[in-house]
Amino acid sequence: MKFHIALGALIALAAATVAKADTIKVGITVSQTGPAASLGIPQRNSVALLPTEIAGQKIEYIVLDDATDATKAVANTRKLIDEDNVDVIIGPSITPAALAMVDVVGEKKVPLIVLAASARIIEPPTGAKAWVFKTPQNDSLMADAVAARMAQDGVKSIAFIGFNDSYGDGWLTEITRALAAKNIALLDTERYARTDTSVTGQVLKAISAKPDAILIAGAGSPAALPAKALVERGYKGRVYQTHGVANADFLRVGGKDVEGEILPAGPVLVADQLPANNEVKPVAQKYVSQYEAKYGAGSMATFGAHLYDAGLLLTAAIPEALKKAKPGTAEFRSALRDAMEHQTGVVMTQGVANLSPADHNGFDARARVMVTVRDGKWLLLP
């Protein structure tokens, strides 16, 4: 009897070892709850669209929720590395959590693909940050696009109304630089919180500075609040938004008051309107159709596409890493990092990435388009 138990245990152990060798483990930590849940939920939903097999290796996904809390994100990272022995981590959804996780993945030498936007997460790619990659476009890329569009529209001066958090800070820094390059004056800077019930004061101050245009730097539907207040107070000038608003809820809450506003966005937002020769178009359309087939028409948000892009980066890099080492080993993790760093011409839903040891994002101008709101829908601007 004892012999049978021992034999059974031995077989189970052997099976486990075999399974371990055959499976690549991907840990995912996103903000499924808390203030950034509107980013984290489409990201979690997109996990179902990730490949289950790459180069003959089964992929296992372990999804955790960090509740938009940097401390929890770090705890999740340690759990994924120490208990689940993952080969690579995807996440988190927001910049503060990503900055907190960098040191942990650097210490444990596990590659990390971040879904938050700030360039500070990956720059400079040395030390711990050598292990960190990022699929969303850098803020600077988007800010340059907005400033260029403003110059093209004949705007000479603007006022800024932004979130009172790292998103607003990041945009203020980047747009100040981009505006200076285009000789556009920044007349007034106002801040508000996502949970504010009124922005009348900020809007009045911004209007009284008499700018040619106003830039609202907010994410998701809270960015509709200043837009509505501007209309209420009779502001007639141009309004620009940032790529953080690119989801259906912004259009739903903003209604007719956000009509005509202009923003930069990833091409996936207007996948169907892209010209036929655009290399991003088929990939973006595939993601949108798969996502909407699963979660309903009009449910796609660009935030989920960043996680799908992380899957595409892994699909490109894993075959190379497999040639060098077995999954589940330190050598494999290191080989995967090296392989990701040298991927070029990876076509993703948000653009074409050319990664290098100096650039762990790799996007160029193909990763952004300018769109406007017309008749309650996104419209690609030429």
Place this chain on the structure above:
Amino acid sequence: MDASILLILVQDGLVNGAIYALLALSLVLVFTVTRVLFIPQGELVAFAALTYSTLAEGHVPASIFLLAGLGATACLRGLWDARATRNKYGKILFGTLGPPAVVVPLTLWLAPRHPGLAVSALLAVATVAPMAPALYRIAFAPLASASILTLLIAAVSVRFAMVGIGLVIFGPEGTRGIGFSDAFFTVGPLTIPGQAIWIWIVTFALMLALAIFFGRTLIGRALRATAINRLGAQLVGIPAEGAGRLAFTLAGAIGAISGVLVAPLTTIYYDTGFLIGLKGFVAAIAGGLVGYPAAVIAALAVGIVESVSSFWASAYKEVIVFTAVLPVLLVRSLLGPPSEHDE
């Protein structure tokens, strides 16, 4: 800043201040009667706003199932506590399962028929207001004799539970309700939106009703007696638990009405309630947690300070609002007599 901008800011501040005043009133009411700092009050506001917007769009709000769940839990709790006496079963069943038994089928039947704003508003209040007494039965009545600190911790845990449930039933994205009135009235440099006038009228009517209730009715006086001296009130035959339940019912109703009023002003999220509640709380504290008129004046002041500081220094708006309570507390502690409250 010229006079017209100042006027607009003051008007805006008075609109928000009216909402804070309603919250401050309900916080003071619950605290004086039961010694509970009812932190989840803000969540009730947000839930009512979201329920109203969902109904107005013709969908069934999932909050009715929350009400059913809370009612059922409160019923089990009540029956368990009454198992020795057995004579109150009917009353407990009616009190806990009655509201969901009416609201749930009515909402399921009405919601797909686009019930209109007035019916949506009434249904939203009927859905959210009974949550407060159910929460009292579940979380606070069993701790009635515990210290203020224990009750505070219970209130904080209830808030966390409510926020989590809110995310599940309403989702992460916000909604902006449809206003009762799209009209604008121009008075000199001011454009007053119809919704603002609605808020002022309803707030004033509620305060008047409360004043009559506490001043003229037997039940209202019983509540005041409990607030002034719980033990004395019990000695003359006022049941402490019944008084607590009534206080929570009133607070729930006020919270739900404020939610419906605030829904068209801004986008409400499942977690918006906390900051609104906190500002009501600042006003309640500035009023010393005992005085109704003081709390109302403080709430209007909070609204105006918030509005003016959003013009001058928008990045520090919350800092200014919450720091403003410090000098008030300092003056109160220097001038006021030592607290006579228990503990």
